[in-house]
Amino acid sequence: MLEKENVQSLMNGDYKAFSDIYRKYYSRMSGFANSYVRDPFVAGNLVQDAFMILWENRTKIAPDTNIPAYLLTIVKNTALNHLNRIKTKLRVEDELQKQYFRELELRCSTLDACNPLNMFRADVEEIIRKTIESLPEQCRKVIIMSRFHGLSHKEIAGKLNITVKGVEFHITRALKSLKIELKDYIPFLLWLLSFC
Numbered sequence: 017m018l019e020k021e022n023v024q025s026l027m028n029g030d031y032k033a034f035s036d037i038y039r040k041y042y043s044r045m046s047g048f049a050n051s052y053v054r055d056p057f058v059a060g061n062l063v064q065d066a067f068m069i070l071w072e073n074r075t076k077i078a079p080d081t082n083i084p085a086y087l088l089t090i091v092k093n094t095a096l097n098h099l100n101r102i103k104t105k106l107r108v109e110d111e112l113q114k115q116y117f118r119e120l121e122l123r124c125s126t127l128d129a130c131n132p133l134n135m136f137r138a139d140v141e142e143i144i145r146k147t148i149e150s151l152p153e154q155c156r157k158v159i160i161m162s163r164f165h166g167l168s169h170k171e172i173a174g175k176l177n178i179t180v181k182g183v184e185f186h187i188t189r190a191l192k193s194l195k196i197e198l199k200d201y202i203p204f205l206l207w208l209l210s211f212c
Contacts, residue, residue: 023081026074034074038067041084045091052095062098066090140201147197151190154178158186 025033042063050059069090070083077086148156157176161167162183167175169183176183195202 023077023079023083026070026083027077027079029074034067034071037070037083037087041087042067044084045087048088049091049095053098058098059095062094063091065094136201140198143197143201144194147194148190151193155186155190158183159190162187 022033022036026037045063045066046056046059049062050056053059053062066087070077070087077083148159151159154176158172161172161175162169169180169187172178172183173180
């Protein structure tokens with residue numbers, strides 16, 4: 017226990033009295049702080065802060081103040097603040113991690129449910145419809161009978177009163193137009209077909 021004279025000297029700004037207190041209690045206070053914060057470097061900083069607070073408040077200390085208890089209270093409070101900051105940081109990080117995990121799960125399930133074929137089907141169907149509508153009438157009839165009704169070249173030739181070579185010409189012409197209009201989708205469609 018410090019004598020009242022030492023406390024009075026500290027209150028009067030005697031740096032030697034402060035140094036004596038520092039040497040006498042630093043090790044004990046550091047051990048106490050370290051037992052809670054589990055980091056000697058942080059514990060040392062907390063104790064340094066406690067001694068700074070003691071020095072800054074020396075004029076407000078009552079002459080009968082129990083300096084070790086006063087210091088211990090400061091160390092306790094600074095260590096508690098430090099641990100509470102860690103708790104808050106970990107809580108926030110945990111929430112952010114949970115939020116990121118939920119977002120990641122959503123992205124995974126959305127991607128898993130994604131059917132690439134469906135993404136472009138409407139676009140491709142619209143291009144095919146417009147391209148076929150723009151073909152000359154005979155060419156349009158031939159490609160519809162061939163590709164949509166499944167008729168053979170001979171059956172189409174018979175129904176339209178043209179030769180089989182004429183059917184082939186119209187099909188080639190229609191497919192060339194479709195190929196030109198679907199040029200941006202062909203690599204994707206070929207890629208999809210490789211999985212079929």
